[in-house]
Amino acid sequence: MENLIGKINKTGLKFLEPLSLQKTYKTIMSEALNLTKAEYGEIYIRNKREFEKVYAIPEILFSVKARKKGFTYKSYRENKPFKIDITEASKIHPELIKLGVKSILFIPLSYKSKSIGVLTVQFKNINNYDREDLKKLRIFGSMATLTILKARYQSEAREAIKSRDTYKRTENILEKINKSALNFLEPLTYEETGKIVVRELMEVVDGEDATMVLPIKNTFKVFFPTSEKIGKIKPRDKGYAYRALNEQIPFMIHLEEMSKPHPEIIKQGVKSTLFIPLSYKKQSIGALVVFFYKDRKMSQEELDILNLYGSLATLALRKAQLHQETNRALEARDLFMSIASHEFRTPLTSINGYAQLLYNKLSKDNSTEVKWAKIVYEEGVRLTNLIKELLDVNRIKAGQMQYFLRENSILDIVNRVVYGFRFEHPGRKLIFKNSLSSQNTFVIGDYDKLVQVFNNLLENAVKFSSPEEPIFMSLYLRDPNFVIEIVDKGKGIDRKDINRIFEGFQKADSGIDEGMGIGLFLAKNIIEKHKGSIKVQSKLNKGTKVRILLPQIKI
Incomplete structure (x- = not known):
């Protein structure tokens, strides 16, 4: 969960660049393949009653047409990600079989209650995304949708309003929104994110004061005000904040409209107020309010662009909330x-x-x-x-792990481990090959911690391999490091799991419920504390090789 959210955060950086529509599709597809580790992908945009394929990797996928009531339509209509096995689509799309596709993931491109298309990625293996992962991928789909809408709007805006003064103002707002959104990608608390959202909005629209209004139970409350006097404002239950939340569109009110409902604001010198909904998909979570101490008017184009800021801010708040909960x-x-x-x-x-x-x-x-x-x-x-x-x-x-570092013979340590293993597992065959020729077999290390690492790795080899298969252990010097390798011919680890096995409390999908997935986490931390490194190479149903490098003492 945590890893996927982090990747989505990094992906957002690429979406902030002002690109053409075609380059936007290319960037979205590149990031989607990198995020999901898929091999192929397509982007469909809904035009009238048909799906138009606007981008595909490889280009041969342009020959694959989406059916009117097929899986692409299902993802578009239901507005949620889902995965299928290729057997469900083999009769409909035999060309995917030729490409070696084993599974397909559908991600709707949706913004609020409206879907604009579907992103699909194809895998050469069976993907194992669970329900929580699919929820996170909805955020990616929403970010991609906002990016497409932004690029589409920029394209349309350049063509439609080049001759008008509004173009300069809208372009300026878009540029400011892009810069502000960079600050949303930091892993912050909900409160820190809220303060940044309010502060950055003031910069975007050149406001004098701002706040966030959120519904709490049956009333509205002010959060993150930029001044003490704004913090004292009491929003009405059915007032302008409620209207912004309910209608999900930005709007402005001016002096004559504020005088009756909020005379206290008039006394403070406010001349105009801007309301921007905080909305994500079909649900609004509140509103952003900006106060101007001079009369300020905005065109409809400017207000439409500021709706984009509200959506980006909502995603940032949701991301911060998920990060905090995690x-x-x-x-x-x-x-x-x-x-x-x-x-x-x-x-x-x-x-x-x-x-x-x-x-x-x-x-x-x-x-x-x-x-x-x-x-x-x-x-x-x-x-x-x-x-x-x-x-x-x-x-x-x-940070409280104690190490007793001193000179130790790596050969003595490995011999101790081999002897102990053969005593504990008399029925298992361990083939140990010592290729050290130098008399200098010394490392700086904690004897017991290194024994613990090698014991854990051998125990893993026992757990995940057949009792009839031998386990191989070798020790040799590749200047300036000693190399210790442990090889088994067991279940192996799927490529998608390799990067997760060192995280702690993570286990590969081997079908064997052994241990809690912390052995490799400990091994990695102990080896790195010894200025060494650990690497795992594995193939599913073929076996696993663990290689450890430890620096040799130079005499």
Whole structure:
């Protein structure tokens, strides 16, 4: 979730450049393929009752026509993203089979309640986007729609009003909106985003004061006012803010219209007021209000462009809210893991102790109870190791992980790991190849932490490979680094999951429910603390290779 939102934020930067309509389509498609890791894509724009394909990668996809009541129409009509397996479209579009397409993702291009088209991306593998991912992709679709509408408006505006003074003003507003939107992309809190939205709007329209009005229960309240006197204004329940929220169009009111409902504003010297709805798709969340202390008029073209600012501001507020909720969820998860880990340690120590005593007492018998006692003891040890890993994760995130760095022989460390593995897994075949020829086998490192890393990697190889398949481990020098490789011929990892496996609490879709996905997170952090690096290469159903580089001490 967090990673996808971050990518969408970065994508927004590319959408802010003032491009022609065709270059806008090209940029949207490029960013969509980069965001989803898809291979192909198309952009359809609805013209009258038909879909016009305005962009496609590769160009051969221009030969694929959208049916009048097909999947493209379904995404357009229902205004929501969805995915299909190619088997659902194989009879309709056999040409996609020839391109190796396995699945298709449909993203509606929609703005408020109106859809303007559909963006489709095709994958050569089965994509695994869940419902939450699809919700986030709606934001991408809305951003792309606003970008198309902006480019379309700029194109139309240049042709229609070049001879009028309005053109200079609208172009100036568009330029200011583009600059302001850059500030919306920062990962800020909801309050920080709200303040920036209000402040930037003042800059865009050259206003003297501004605020945001939001509905709270059955009344409207002022948020983020730029001055104390504006903060004291009490919006009416059915007033101008309500009108902006309800009609979803910007408008201005002037002195004579404000005198009766808001005499206190007149006393403060306000001559004109601008209302801009904060709206996203079919739902409005509030209104932005700008105050002018001189009489100010705006053309309809200017007001239409400012509607774009309201939509961009709404998306920024929604993004900040999602970012804040995500951070709170992550903090709650980490807090729970920390508390649970500490609380579990004491009873587990007692359980493990009594389980070991029980096993030692019964070990001379061949009864079923001996096997039970052994299982209890082994599972207790496994759970203790898992809790230790959870505590390590929390220490890393808090910057409290302790390292005891000194000179250690990498060969001694690896030999210790190999010996321990063969003792713990007598039935598994581990082939270890030592190719070191130099007597200098020393690294600066924490002996126990490095043993922990290699143990975790070997345990992963055991979990995700067949008991009949051997595991390979090699050690050699590639100046200036020692290279340690662990290779298995197991389930492998899908390419789309490779970049996520180091994030912590992430697991590849292997179909095996083992562990909590924190082993590689710990390994990466420990190795990087040793000035080294770790890389994973894998193919689904072929196996996995983990390569670690650790710098050699120069003697």
